[in-house]
Amino acid sequence: MPPPAPKVKFRGRVLENEPLARYTTYRIGGPARYLVLPADADDVVKALDLAQSRGLPWFVLGLGSNLLVKDTGFPGVVIRIGKGLDRxxxxxxxxxxxxxxxxxxxxxxxxxxxxxxxxxxxxxxxxxxxxxxxxxxxxxxxxxxxxxxxxxxxxxxxxxxxxxxxxxxxxxxxxxxxxxxxxxxxxxxxxxxxxxxxxxxxxxxxxxxGTPFDQPCCGSVFKNPGGPRTAGALIDEAGLKGFTIGGAQVSALHANYIVNTGTATASDVLKLIEHVRKTVAKKMGVELELEVKVVG
Ligand SMILES: Cc1cc2nc3c(=O)[nH]c(=O)nc-3n(C[C@H](O)[C@H](O)[C@H](O)COP(=O)(O)OP(=O)(O)OC[C@H]3O[C@@H](n4cnc5c(N)ncnc54)[C@H](O)[C@@H]3O)c2cc1C
Missing domain, CATH: 3.30.465.10 (Uridine Diphospho-n-acetylenolpyruvylglucosamine Reductase; domain 3)
Known part of the structure; x- marks a missing residue:
């Protein structure tokens, strides 16, 4: 039996098993056990209490523009900081x-x-x-x-x-x-x-x-490695622009962007990230580090 819905009164909203794809710019991601949309700082405390009382992990979400949420979602409390906390x-x-x-x-x-x-x-x-x-x-x-x-x-x-x-x-x-x-x-x-x-x-x-402005993505996937060439230039020189796995594609416009062409799953994006990382290490001799945060 799933635990009963939380009894504590929030001024904002609490959604159960809410798909996180709606809350990330990638439009990818499985459900959060609880998604709290706090109306004020007191609600944030209540969200933390909810996690604590149920022994669940918690995670802070903004506009989800630097996140890749796994297809299995997040088995805890996601606290989305937005309206109400936007003075x-x-x-x-x-x-x-x-x-x-x-x-x-x-x-x-x-x-x-x-x-x-x-x-x-x-x-x-x-x-x-x-x-x-x-x-x-x-x-x-x-x-x-x-x-x-x-x-x-x-x-x-x-x-x-x-x-x-x-x-x-x-x-x-x-x-x-x-x-x-x-x-x-x-x-x-x-x-x-x-x-x-x-x-x-x-x-x-x-x-x-210069960037795939109108396609779902998370901005730069990798951090610039600090040498003379940016992550985008290295990925481009490794010949990966346009490389596709499932619905995930290395943007032809900017090689450090991996876009969701419409049907990408988190698993597609993760596989493509691994492929890019390995290819750049092999061909260019540079280990790329992730800028996007993987959740779940
Ligand atoms: C098209 C596009 C272009 C982009 N261009 C740039 C760019 O030029 N420069 C750049 O730096 N980034 C860029 N980004 C990435 C992203 O927008 C930034 O990293 C942004 O600051 C993330 O904010 P967010 O609210 O979306 O955070 P989220 O993606 O929701 O979260 C990112 C991380 O921050 C944490 N976090 C979020 N809010 C809070 C909070 N209130 N308290 C504590 N932790 C928090 C999360 O837990 C997570 O670890 C781009 C993204 C896209 C989609």
């Missing part, structure tokens, strides 16, 4: 931002308010929480440069305000560990809105021309 406020040149705010919205609102620092993140389709946690970035900028404080909640529901100097950031990673990012303060610099808007237009046009 945006400017205090002088400091942006106070909820983790659930989409990063493109952050980029647009700060630019419109006349502040630079995150304007180049206009095309990163994740949440601020995911970006702060993963140290997302592009076009020579990353979250690590603007974050001054991060509010986190630990597995016991305890809140903490971490100043920037206590956080160590590396390329696409942080040492934040097993916590939920709820809010961040970002230090920005005044700049004319028209100039920022013009730059954002140019960057979006670049993305539309």
């Amino acid at each position: 945006f406020e400017m205090k002088g040149a400091t942006a106070i931002v909820g983790a659930g705010l989409p990063t493109p919205l952050l980029a647009r609102r700060t630019a419109e308010a006349g502040f630079a620092g995150v304007e180049r993140f206009i095309g990163i389709p994740g949440t601020v929480g995911g970006g702060v946690y993963m140290n997302a970035g592009c076009h020579g900028a990353e979250f690590a440069e603007v974050v001054t404080e991060v509010t986190t909640m630990d597995a016991k529901g305890k809140l903490k305000q971490l100043p920037r100097k206590q956080i160590s950031y590396k390329y696409r990673s942080s040492n934040l560990g097993t916590v939920i990012v709820l809010e961040a303060k970002l230090a920005l610099i005044e700049e004319p809105p028209a100039k920022l808007k013009e730059l954002q237009g140019r960057l979006l046009r670049w993305r539309k021309a």
Whole structure:
């Protein structure tokens, strides 16, 4: 017999056996035992309690734009940080931002308010929480440069305000560990809105021309290895553009993107990742490391 539905009242929603494909940009992924859509920080505590009381693992989800959820799904509590936790406020040149705010919205609102620092993140389709946690970035900028404080909640529901100097950031990673990012303060610099808007237009046009913008994917699959060539250039030179397994394909537009052509399963993508990794190691002598997080 499955355990009875949770009795605790949430202000947000709790969905059972909810397919996660709907919540990832890959449009791939089996069900979560529970998917909690918290309306506020109290709901996040309740979601953690739910996991604890049932002895289930938990996982934080943003916009699912850097995730590959396995076909078998996640046998625990997925806590999706989004609406309700998406505050945006400017205090002088400091942006106070909820983790659930989409990063493109952050980029647009700060630019419109006349502040630079995150304007180049206009095309990163994740949440601020995911970006702060993963140290997302592009076009020579990353979250690590603007974050001054991060509010986190630990597995016991305890809140903490971490100043920037206590956080160590590396390329696409942080040492934040097993916590939920709820809010961040970002230090920005005044700049004319028209100039920022013009730059954002140019960057979006670049993305539309150079990446498979309209196909389900997770952005870059591998981290750039730090040598003279990017992961995309190495995969391209290994002759893998267009290589397909099942419904998963190395994009012909950008070789570090693996796209879901419509019917891909997580298993197709994982097989293709392995093939790319092995081929690049053999032909190019470089071990590629995953940027996408595999869940389940
Ligand atoms: C078309 C496309 C283009 C992209 N371009 C870029 C790019 O230019 N630069 C770049 O860096 N990335 C890029 N990405 C990847 C992705 O958008 C970023 O990594 C983004 O920051 C992930 O945010 P998310 O909310 O979607 O996180 P998710 O994918 O939901 O989660 C990613 C990881 O962050 C954790 N996480 C999410 N939210 C929180 C939270 N509130 N607290 C704690 N942990 C959390 C998750 O547990 C998981 O480990 C791209 C993706 C796509 C699909």
